[in-house]
Amino acid sequence: MLKRSVQLAFALIGATLGYYTGPALFRMLSRSPLQLGDIPAPQYIGAVLGTFFLYLLTFWFTGNVVRWIQWSEERLVKIPAADTLFGAMGLIFGLIVAFLIEPPLSELPLPGISSVLPILVSALLGYLGFRVGYKKRDELIAVFTMGRQAKDRGKKDKEDRDNVEHKILDTSVIIDGRIADICRTGFLEGTLVIPSFVLEELQHIADSSDVLKRNRGRRGLDILNKIQKELNMRVLIYEGDFEEVSEVDSKLVKLAKVLSGKVVTNDFNLNKVCELQGVKVLNINDLANAVKPVVLPGEEINVQVIKDGKEHGQGVAYLDDGTMIVIEGGREYIGERIDVLVTSVLQTSAGRMIFAKPKLLEKAL
Incomplete structure (x- = not known):
């Protein structure tokens, strides 16, 4: 496929060269411009001849061209995208500068030099632009990303302050x-x-x-x-x-x-x-x-009654985490460990209080 593409490209180049050089070539062969009219459409004949001859030449050097293209492709693929991008940007910038200074160079009163000098300057500035873009790629990347980094950094700092x-x-x-x-x-x-x-x-x-x-x-x-x-x-x-x-x-x-x-x-x-x-x-x-064990009404707890409560007949006990248990009818069990049934739980910011009654009393009823 690549070989066919190379042959087609050279055929098109031959057609283009023949189209533009055909009339001059026929004038030289006929040695007289007056006889040019005997040859119909010399530019088209030149295009056909140019296509034919360059197409024939491709049979000898197409292999070399294909190998060179493949070698170039392998080298370009290995080059990082950033290097290629900034090198191309530098090349374009150099050619733009060369285009801007080309008119003054062309008007120099130096025969021969004024026509060659713009071409040389374009080649030189294009090369310098490519080399500068390639060598300064890291700095250029930093310049292009600085604004975004500053924006992201400011956003992150704001989030950190908010957090x-x-x-x-x-x-x-x-x-x-x-x-x-x-x-x-x-x-x-x-x-x-x-x-x-x-x-x-x-x-x-x-x-x-x-x-x-x-x-x-x-x-x-x-x-x-x-x-x-x-x-x-x-x-x-x-x-x-x-x-x-x-x-x-x-x-x-x-x-x-x-x-x-x-x-x-x-x-x-x-x-x-x-x-x-x-x-x-x-x-x-x-x-x-909130992290204390949950105690629900109807659960059974084994506690030791320590003292009497504020109301008549009440006893007071404590869980291991310090939660106070008010036992209805528990005064007579002061100093003893008994099983109690939870009747209700009161939860406030000041703490939690559990109300219970002796299990022995429940069985007696």
Whole structure:
């Protein structure tokens, strides 16, 4: 197929050359332009003769041409597309420059040189354009992609900023200590914000004359130190203050609005205030209650009655996770382990409370 294409191409070239050179050739052969009229349509005869002769020549050198084309094809296929593209762009640019400067060169008052010089300049600029485009392909690719990369980078930075939520810690959740374990498990993401006024409150508690308060304050400071040094969490100390506000809880709510963040707390009252003011809140007790084992009415639990309840005849027991169980008629079993049947479950942000009655009483009925 390639051989036939080469032969056809040379036949077309021969036809074109014969068409344009036929009249001149016949004039030379006849030695007189007046006799040219005896030969009808010399350009067409020249085209036929040119086609015939060049087609005959292809039988001798078609093989060499085909091998050269195949070799060129193999080399071009191995060249990366970017190299070919930018080399071609450089070649086109060089030829455009040569086309623009060709008229002045053609008008130079130098016979012979003015006709050859534009051709040489075109070849030189085309070659230089190809080499420059090929050699500078990496830089050109960087220039063309810089705008898109900057746009993508800006979009990514915006997404990163949007994804980094500020979690503002209050005093109660720091002293509680469970926040460190939650951060370690990876359930809490974003930036932990510790306001300076919360640190001051912790410092006052740690300096209290009351031993219990002093221990709680020091525990809170130790928890913060642990979060900063041991955990892979970004911690931000917010140095600002809201001097017009005196209450720490009110400052936390105001700071959450400023930073568009969430308040992390154990304080039931602060939880309610945040909800009323439209501030998102994360209550550690809610999380703890959510992961506690589910107890449904009618289930049987074995517990130890520890003390009496507020109402007459009630007994109080606790699960391993600290959930309080109020046992109707359980006062007489104080100090004993008994099986109870769950009657109802009360769930609030302050915790969970289970109401039950002795299984022995159920059997007696």
